[in-house]
Amino acid sequence: MAIPKITAVGSVGLDTIITPTGKREELLGGSVVHFAVSASFLTKVGMVGVAGDDFSAEHITFLKERNIDLEGLELVENGKTFRWTGSYLDDFNMAKTHRTDLNVFADFQPEIPGAYKSSPIVFLANIAPALQLHVIDQMDESSYRICDTMNLWIDITRDELGKVFEKVDIAIMNDGEARSFTGIDNLVKAGKKMLEYGMDYCVIKKGEHGAMAFGKNDFFTAVPAYPVEEVIDPTGAGDSFAGGFVGYIAEAGNHKPESIKKALRWGSVMGSFNVSDFSCDRFRKTKLEEINNRLAEFERMI
Amino acid sequence: MAIPKITAVGSVGLDTIITPTGKREELLGGSVVHFAVSASFLTKVGMVGVAGDDFSAEHITFLKERNIDLEGLELVENGKTFRWTGSYLDDFNMAKTHRTDLNVFADFQPEIPGAYKSSPIVFLANIAPALQLHVIDQMDESSYRICDTMNLWIDITRDELGKVFEKVDIAIMNDGEARSFTGIDNLVKAGKKMLEYGMDYCVIKKGEHGAMAFGKNDFFTAVPAYPVEEVIDPTGAGDSFAGGFVGYIAEAGNHKPESIKKALRWGSVMGSFNVSDFSCDRFRKTKLEEINNRLAEFERMI
Numbered sequence: 001m002a003i004p005k006i007t008a009v010g011s012v013g014l015d016t017i018i019t020p021t022g023k024r025e026e027l028l029g030g031s032v033v034h035f036a037v038s039a040s041f042l043t044k045v046g047m048v049g050v051a052g053d054d055f056s057a058e059h060i061t062f063l064k065e066r067n068i069d070l071e072g073l074e075l076v077e078n079g080k081t082f083r084w085t086g087s088y089l090d091d092f093n094m095a096k097t098h099r100t101d102l103n104v105f106a107d108f109q110p111e112i113p114g115a116y117k118s119s120p121i122v123f124l125a126n127i128a129p130a131l132q133l134h135v136i137d138q139m140d141e142s143s144y145r146i147c148d149t150m151n152l153w154i155d156i157t158r159d160e161l162g163k164v165f166e167k168v169d170i171a172i173m174n175d176g177e178a179r180s181f182t183g184i185d186n187l188v189k190a191g192k193k194m195l196e197y198g199m200d201y202c203v204i205k206k207g208e209h210g211a212m213a214f215g216k217n218d219f220f221t222a223v224p225a226y227p228v229e230e231v232i233d234p235t236g237a238g239d240s241f242a243g244g245f246v247g248y249i250a251e252a253g254n255h256k257p258e259s260i261k262k263a264l265r266w267g268s269v270m271g272s273f274n275v276s277d278f279s280c281d282r283f284r285k286t287k288l289e290e291i292n293n294r295l296a297e298f299e300r301m302i
Numbered sequence: 303m304a305i306p307k308i309t310a311v312g313s314v315g316l317d318t319i320i321t322p323t324g325k326r327e328e329l330l331g332g333s334v335v336h337f338a339v340s341a342s343f344l345t346k347v348g349m350v351g352v353a354g355d356d357f358s359a360e361h362i363t364f365l366k367e368r369n370i371d372l373e374g375l376e377l378v379e380n381g382k383t384f385r386w387t388g389s390y391l392d393d394f395n396m397a398k399t400h401r402t403d404l405n406v407f408a409d410f411q412p413e414i415p416g417a418y419k420s421s422p423i424v425f426l427a428n429i430a431p432a433l434q435l436h437v438i439d440q441m442d443e444s445s446y447r448i449c450d451t452m453n454l455w456i457d458i459t460r461d462e463l464g465k466v467f468e469k470v471d472i473a474i475m476n477d478g479e480a481r482s483f484t485g486i487d488n489l490v491k492a493g494k495k496m497l498e499y500g501m502d503y504c505v506i507k508k509g510e511h512g513a514m515a516f517g518k519n520d521f522f523t524a525v526p527a528y529p530v531e532e533v534i535d536p537t538g539a540g541d542s543f544a545g546g547f548v549g550y551i552a553e554a555g556n557h558k559p560e561s562i563k564k565a566l567r568w569g570s571v572m573g574s575f576n577v578s579d580f581s582c583d584r585f586r587k588t589k590l591e592e593i594n595n596r597l598a599e600f601e602r603m604i
Contacts, residue, residue: 092487185394186530186531186532186533187510188529188530188531189531192531206511208489209508209511209512210511210512210524210526212526212529220529220603221603221604222512222526222527222529222603222604223526223604224512224514224524224525224526225524227490227514227522227524228488228490229488229490229491229494230488231488301522301523301524302523302524302525302604
């Protein structure tokens with residue numbers, strides 16, 4: 001098997017989403033799914049996750065038809081897939097969780113297939129920091145490490161998350177997480193503080209306000225969000241952003257400041273596609289040409 | 303007297319500001335003061351406002367030494383200058399008003415000096431919409447009209463504010479005002495909605511998240527904020543933004559989309575200077591060269 005350019009590890013789930021426009025049940029979701037679908041427009045992704053045998057063949061076919069290798073997707077016999085129900089009724093920036101059933105995800109111990117271990121990039125999507133560390137241990141030393149996280153881990157496993165930050169090359173967080181983890185309200189200071197963990201870059205996502213990146217030697221860049229008039233479902237927008245960002249770095253083959261700037265634009269554009277429909281449905285009908293056109297339009301705008 | 307490139311009308315006040323770093327009393331403030339000090343780095347400003355005879359000669363000297371003409375500043379004998387006390391204790395994005403004494407500002411009826419009436423640009427800083435309309439009536443038809451506003455006028459004089467929007471060429475608002483005035487939560491839709499009033503552009507300021515501009519034929523551009531690590535006093539940041547934005551347009555001599563893009567960068571940079579000290583004190587020690595260096599640095603960042 002070919003070595004994927006990116007090995008990505010995270011959650012695989014079935015989401016029930018309630019928005020002002022309606023309720024949709026059992027949609028394909030999970031952090032690594034949204035990430036992989038987005039990144040697959042740019043490069044080959046090896047996906048590591050777990051699902052139950054109720055995970056439909058249709059989803060598997062959809063993922064396989066993209067540039068996604070599923071050797072790392074464990075399907076547990078007689079197991080049920082992770083399920084999440086959430087709503088965005090008052091605020092598209094913050095989901096309200098109604099119900100979480102971890103199911104097979106409760107015992108997830110990511111095992112990295114042999115061929116994945118020498119991927120040039122490993123992406124640790126939002127999962128428990130202990131699992132992120134377990135993945136780092138299995139990957140070749142030479143893999144470039146990029147992680148995401150969520151507030152839950154800051155609240156309940158802060159020390160382990162700190163260990164992840166010490167080991168990664170790039171940390172991607174949202175603004176609330178950066179503030180909460182560093183205890184610093186000013187995002188410029190918070191971003192710089194993150195660099196003290198030794199990483200090359202810290203990327204702070206700000207939803208409709210775009211994203212910023214901080215690097216060594218006072219490197220700073222920022223990008224506004226690609227303007228979206230109609231948000232249908234923001235679930236997975238951050239993962240899609242990460243997919244565009246990491247996918248671009250994988251294809252560029254380097255992480256120089258110039259590549260980081262371009263990668264942020266890819267992230268912003270891929271996030272804008274994601275929110276325009278439920279689940280990752282917008283990507284089902286998206287062609288690379290359309291993405292390139294939007295990127296060119298975005299360059300002109302800014 | 304030479305015709306100023308910009309005639310600017312707004313409040314002149316003495317501010318008492320409480321922040322986590324301390325309390326400062328009777329500082330030079332007011333929307334047109336912050337605007338004029340910022341714009342004066344770029345062009346000649348004719349300032350129209352009112353103060354009492356307690357307005358210190360020191361302030362007048364400071365303004366005159368900049369590129370600001372004070373023929374339009376009325377000093378009311380035996381009158382007291384407008385005073386405002388506000389604090390930023392929990393949130394630098396939102397001032398809490400402790401006390402407002404309108405004093406001479408209560409009876410302000412802006413009278414535009416003859417030489418100002420043919421200014422190529424009139425800037426209507428945050429004052430009551432009725433006064434903004436009164437200023438428009440006095441200016442030559444050919445003056446390019448740019449206005450700012452605040453939430454108070456949306457709450458209490460919405461219809462008159464709508465008339466202002468029908469008559470201006472550019473409206474500058476912040477994100478909360480754009481949402482509140484249009485009743486639309488999505489800022490991209492809200493910005494486009496504003497164009498229905500017939501204006502050339504609507505600019506939406508987002509504080510630490512930068513600014514966006516919407517124009518005819520689906521013109522859109524956005525700029526992140528210049529990164530500021532230490533906010534000392536945000537009072538007047540929006541007015542300083544407007545000063546850089548309008549000042550650049552005055553100097554460019556046109557309002558083409560390319561000029562609007564550059565004007566947003568000027569706005570962002572001038573706002574970043576303003577917040578770095580109390581009142582407009584940071585501008586007292588700022589040289590044009592320093593501003594140009596920051597602009598160049600900002601271009602490289604983004």
